[in-house]
Amino acid sequence: xxxxxxxxxxxxxxxxxxxxxxxxxxxxxxxxxxxxxxxxxxxxxxxxxxxxxxxxxxxxxxxxxxxxxxxxxxxxxxxxxxxxxxxxxxxxxxxxxxxxxxxxxxxxxxxxxxxxxxxxxxxxxxxxxxxxxxxxxxxxxxxxxxxxxxxxxxxxxxxxxxxxxxxxxxxxxxxxxxxxxxxxxxxxxxxxxxxxxxxxxxxxxxxxxxxxxxxxxxxxxxxxxxxxxxxxxxxxxxxxxxxxxxxxxxxxxxxxxxxxxxxxxxxxxxxxxxxxxxxxxxxxxxxxxxxxxxxxxxxxxxxxxxxxxxxxxxxxxxxxxxxxxxxxxxxxxxxxxxxxxxxxxxxxxxxxxxxxxxxxxxxxxxxxxxxxxxxxxxxxxxxxxxxxxxxxxxxxxxxxxxxxxxxxxxxxxxxxxxxxxxxxxxxxxxxxxxxxxxxxxxxxxxxxxxxxxxxxxxxxxxxxxxxxxxxxxxxxxxxxxxxxxxxxxxxxxxxxxxxxxxxxxxxxxxxxxxxxxxxxxxxxxxxxxxxxxxxxxxxxxxxxxxxxxxxxxxxxxxxxxxxxxxxxxxxxxxxxxxxxxxxxxxxxxxxxxxxxxxxxxxxxxxxxxxxxxxxxxxxxxxxxxxxxxxxxxxxxxxxxxxxxxxxxxxxxxxxxxxxxxxxxxxxxxxxxxxxxxxxxxxxxxxxxxxxxxxxxxxxxxxxxxxxxxxxxxxxxxxxxxxxxxxxxxxxxxxxxxxxxxxxxxxxxxxxxxxxxxxxxxxxxxxxxxxxxxxxxxxxxxxxxxxxxxxxxxxxxxxxxxxxxxxxxxxxxxxxxxxxxxxxxxxxxxxxxxxxxxxxxxxxxxxxxxxxxxxxxx
Numbered sequence: 072x073x074x075x076x077x078x079x080x081x082x083x084x085x086x087x088x089x090x091x092x093x094x095x096x097x098x099x100x101x102x103x104x105x106x107x108x109x110x111x112x113x114x115x116x117x118x119x120x121x122x123x124x125x126x127x128x129x130x131x132x133x134x135x136x137x138x139x140x141x142x143x144x145x146x147x148x149x150x151x152x153x154x155x156x157x158x159x160x161x162x163x164x165x166x167x168x169x170x171x172x173x174x175x176x177x178x179x180x181x182x183x184x185x186x187x188x189x190x191x192x193x194x195x196x197x198x199x200x201x202x203x204x205x206x207x208x209x210x211x212x213x214x215x216x217x218x219x220x221x222x223x224x225x226x227x228x229x230x231x232x233x234x235x236x237x238x239x240x241x242x243x244x245x246x247x248x249x250x251x252x253x254x255x256x257x258x259x260x261x262x263x264x265x266x267x268x269x270x271x272x273x274x275x276x277x278x279x280x281x282x283x284x285x286x287x288x289x290x291x292x293x294x295x296x297x298x299x300x301x302x303x304x305x306x307x308x309x310x311x312x313x314x315x316x317x318x319x320x321x322x323x324x325x326x327x328x329x330x331x332x333x334x335x336x337x338x339x340x341x342x343x344x345x346x347x348x349x350x351x352x353x354x355x356x357x358x359x360x361x362x363x364x365x366x367x368x369x370x371x372x373x374x375x376x377x378x379x380x381x382x383x384x385x386x387x388x389x390x391x392x393x394x395x396x397x398x399x400x401x402x403x404x405x406x407x408x409x410x411x412x413x414x415x416x417x418x419x420x421x422x423x424x425x426x427x428x429x430x431x432x433x434x435x436x437x438x439x440x441x442x443x444x445x446x447x448x449x450x451x452x453x454x455x456x457x458x459x460x461x462x463x464x465x466x467x468x469x470x471x472x473x474x475x476x477x478x479x480x481x482x483x484x485x486x487x488x489x490x491x492x493x494x495x496x497x498x499x500x501x502x503x504x505x506x507x508x509x510x511x512x513x514x515x516x517x518x519x520x521x522x523x524x525x526x527x528x529x530x531x532x533x534x535x536x537x538x539x540x541x542x543x544x545x546x547x548x549x550x551x552x553x554x555x556x557x558x559x560x561x562x563x564x565x566x567x568x569x570x571x572x573x574x575x576x577x578x579x580x581x582x583x584x585x586x587x588x589x590x591x592x593x594x595x596x597x598x599x600x601x602x603x604x605x606x607x608x609x610x611x612x613x614x615x616x617x618x619x620x621x622x623x624x625x626x627x628x629x630x631x632x633x634x635x636x637x638x639x640x641x642x643x644x645x646x647x648x649x650x651x652x653x654x655x656x657x658x659x660x661x662x663x664x665x666x667x668x669x670x671x672x673x674x675x676x677x678x679x680x681x682x683x684x685x686x687x688x689x690x691x692x693x694x695x696x697x698x699x700x701x702x703x704x705x706x707x708x709x710x711x712x713x714x715x716x717x718x719x720x721x722x723x724x725x726x727x728x729x730x731x732x733x734x735x736x737x738x739x740x741x742x743x744x745x746x747x748x749x750x751x752x753x754x755x756x757x758x759x760x761x762x763x764x765x766x767x768x769x770x771x772x773x774x775x776x777x778x779x780x781x782x783x784x785x786x787x788x789x790x791x792x793x794x795x796x797x798x799x800x801x802x803x804x805x806x807x808x809x810x811x812x813x814x815x816x817x818x819x820x821x822x823x824x825x826x827x828x829x830x831x832x833x834x835x836x837x838x839x840x841x842x843x844x845x846x847x848x849x850x851x852x853x854x855x856x857x858x859x860x861x862x863x864x865x866x867x868x869x870x871x872x873x874x875x876x877x878x879x880x881x882x883x884x885x886x887x888x889x890x891x892x893x894x895x896x897x898x899x900x901x902x903x904x905x906x907x908x909x910x911x912x913x914x915x916x917x918x919x920x921x922x923x924x925x926x927x928x
Contacts, residue, residue: 142165177216252265252266331351367405368400378391397413417437521556552583568581594662676688683717796811808846818833831881
């Protein structure tokens, strides 16, 4: 049927639909005309306001317009239109004589702004860049005839870290204005900021004051600083002078809780921000975050003569210079690869931008500095820290470095690559006490009673891993050394040492010239000493030798001693072999014992550890002939194989070895075929069963020789019998008289700290005869016969027949005294002797030496 037919059948419904359609069209046309008028009005009003404020104002539409009231929707103050920040408000209501205000008349206008949104710049740099246009905006605003009363509520400020809410009240009069801003973030205390502005000719002045919680401004700062800032309060007062041109000058004070306190002058001109602060104090962690450093120091700095120069709209950051004093400072390991702590630090610093990042440089002095496990007290240096774009330290350079490192007075320079943990350094010292430094770097090598001094020291490090000491190399040179121990000292000439460090081991070479020792165990001199060692890093820290060689040479370059240390078959143990190829080359050692030796010595021991604390092995000696103590003691054909043990780490009982001497002559007394079991246990040489032939008789005894802190010590006992006195006198070299009889003896001896002690008894129990000439020599001592009666009784005798003789020997200080008693024999068995008894008391051995020079020399 089509549409015409359907319309004829449904005339009522068709009429209703047509009416609805016509109504909708009419409403649409009316709405379009009204909306278009609102937008045109908005454009006109926005242009008028932009001209009056000298800043662009954007209005989406005006919903109510009259001579006394205007309601605007979608109002925007754009940053690109000259405003410091972007402001967007959904609804703004203006009341008052608006037409007069629009004509430029000084008419009061009230603005009510509902729920505006303020978009803050991304970071402080952008915010400071916006300040460069503040002067013109403020002076234009104050110079306008507009009288404003602004009320803003429910505002929201958006920044990179979040949002804050705020309220604003602004009142502008003729050439002056006052604003009060209340900002809140979270549940913290609000921040109230007031601004008083007035126009003075072509310039303007502002007084800015703020107090309250610092949380609303935390979003302007790095996240680590913002967290700490939210718990603090802020106090601010700044007087700003908006001078001619584009200059801005502010004078004031700022305090942020206990994080920052500063006061000074700030200027902003031609895009350059400059600040001068006579004094300031800051928490170092907060200051590092403000400076954009990637690490957080601890401590508090007192600053003076602070200057800041910054062009915020550029690509580089600020330049900061200041004098600084820090009572206590700690840098974390994240800064330079190892923790650094300083006490009473003073100096100057300069933080400057570079295309690659920043540099922190200056000079510093500290009463105490601890780094990499070492302590320097005091310390001073010129420093330069290179930082990357993220604020991390990539390199440290130290010049004019000086101080006492673990007591060692050193000076020099150092460069440290933080990423690679590599140190290049050169340190020098003229007279260096190095004991503390060695104890720190090589634990266990020096005890607390030992001292080590180095003269003309120079230490060079190349590529050294300063964090773990597991890479690179070091070289040490010195003109001389002095190593002092409780038992003596070592004094050396030129020293050269080198250490190559790796993760698992250290290779060490050492060369010392003209080494002189007064140590009890090894006194004397060594013209040249060289050693090479390989040291392994122990799991618990420290170094332990695994292989080593040592060589000592005399003035002619001949080998005095050769020693080698290497691992043994048992894990954790070592084998030490030492060989003296010619004992006569050791004449520079033990100078207190004059001697001439012709022979060799060899030591082979197993060590329970890297030191000589526990050892088990043997000492072999072969001496063809020897002379000692100016030939007072001589021997020949000495052969010894002596077991040695120290400590308790070796199982089983130490066996006995053997010592044999073909002939021993001591102070004129000749002993032959000397043999004894021998061993060295805990530094004590025991000769427990001496046997020997003494002229026609024989002897036996024991002896012990031990190394004590004061030097060598010895003790023992000798006994013998059937020694023919006349044979002894003949062999002893006594001339001009003789004596007969069979001698027996029992002598105890000691030797300690260079002093001999003798106590003994000699006896001829069956008697004999003594030549009168020999008696006269003995009686030449005046004290023996002060009256001369004894000499008269012996005048007619050719010899004195004695029944019994005995002598006692004992020490008095450094002298030896002899007391002699001879009892006469009866004549013809019944007649009394012509001389009943001869007694000589305390005759000095020196007297006998004068009377019988051939025997005691």
